[in-house]
Amino acid sequence: MEPIRIAHLTDQHVGRVTPLAIQRQAVALTNAERPDLVVITGDFVCHSQLYLDQLVELVREFRAPVIGVLGNHDHWAGADEVAAALRRGGVEVLRNDSTIITIRRQRLQIVGLDDAYTGHARIDKAVAGLRRDLPALGLSHIAEEADHLWPYGIPLVLAGHTHGGQITVARLNDIAVGKIGGHKYVHGLYGTRQSHRGAVVTGAVYVGAGIGASVIPFRIGERGKREIAIFEFGRRPGEFEEPDREKDPLPGRTLSPRRMRRRAEKVIRRHAHRSLRRTVEMDSV
Numbered sequence: 023m024e025p026i027r028i029a030h031l032t033d034q035h036v037g038r039v040t041p042l043a044i045q046r047q048a049v050a051l052t053n054a055e056r057p058d059l060v061v062i063t064g065d066f067v068c069h070s071q072l073y074l075d076q077l078v079e080l081v082r083e084f085r086a087p088v089i090g091v092l093g094n095h096d097h098w099a100g101a102d103e104v105a106a107a108l109r110r111g112g113v114e115v116l117r118n119d120s121t122i123i124t125i126r127r128q129r130l131q132i133v134g135l136d137d138a139y140t141g142h143a144r145i146d147k148a149v150a151g152l153r154r155d156l157p158a159l160g161l162s163h164i165a166e167e168a169d170h171l172w173p174y175g176i177p178l179v180l181a182g183h184t185h186g187g188q189i190t191v192a193r194l195n196d197i198a199v200g201k202i203g204g205h206k207y208v209h210g211l212y213g214t215r216q217s218h219r220g221a222v223v224t225g226a227v228y229v230g231a232g233i234g235a236s237v238i239p240f241r242i243g244e245r246g247k248r249e250i251a252i253f254e255f256g257r258r259p260g261e262f263e264e265p266d267r268e269k270d271p272l273p274g275r276t277l278s279p280r281r282m283r284r285r286a287e288k289v290i291r292r293h294a295h296r297s298l299r300r301t302v303e304m305d306s307v
């Protein structure tokens with residue numbers, strides 16, 4: 023099997039906080055790595071739809087095919103509009119769906135979950151068309167969804183959302199993302215890449231540190247650096263140098279139904295606010 027090279031980017035947050043020059047540099051660095059496929063795990067925008075044209079221009083610059091899933095910011099800004107912009111830019115957007123891509127005469131399934139933070143992930147729907155005879159890679163904005171994807175024969179899930187904690191000195195990232203945010207997976211590789219036949223079904227999840235930011239414009243510390251992760255499928259762990267090793271998850275925290283409801287309501291509130299603003303603008307024309 024010829025190794026398949028995949029570039030993973032996440033949390034670009036195209037908008038006011040992250041300079042366009044950084045976004046362009048990330049695309050150029052990705053292209054320089056000559057990946058067969060680029061996958062992006064959500065939060066393409068930052069709070070609004072104001073920079074969608076810029077996003078379209080940016081994603082068009084990738085030289086390899088691009089497949090992506092949405093994040094919470096995309097839902098807050100308007101999931102349908104962000105997805106439509108991405109499609110205009112040539113990105114295949116998976117919203118609880120899967121697709122098969124042929125790379126170097128080998129077929130790979132990509133399973134894309136919609137954003138779990140805002141309550142839009144539907145695992146059953148995402149894995150419905152999955153074939154057992156083909157290898158599968160999972161994409162999810164929220165890494166904890168990997169726990170539910172592994173049992174469906176999806177051994178590796180790529181994710182984002184945490185920005186690696188963004189400020190990673192003195193393990194502040196583990197405290198902020200793990201303890202306060204309730205995440206089990208903060209940054210890097212977790213789980214196992216070894217198959218355990220007959221044992222409890224597990225897999226691996228990789229959380230990318232991301233490219234952009236949505237609130238604080240800076241990133242501090244080694245693990246908080248902006249990141250493009252390159253994966254080579256078809257090579258065994260240990261055959262090559264790796265900057266990261268599988269870590270144990272943090273304890274994490276189960277979300278209360280109240281908190282989930284609040285998150286879902288925020289999306290609806292934002293949508294209503296946008297519709298109202300559009301109506302007011304039309305009235306004033």
Ligand SMILES: [Fe+2]
Nearest residue numbers: 065093094183
């Ligand atoms: Fe996010």
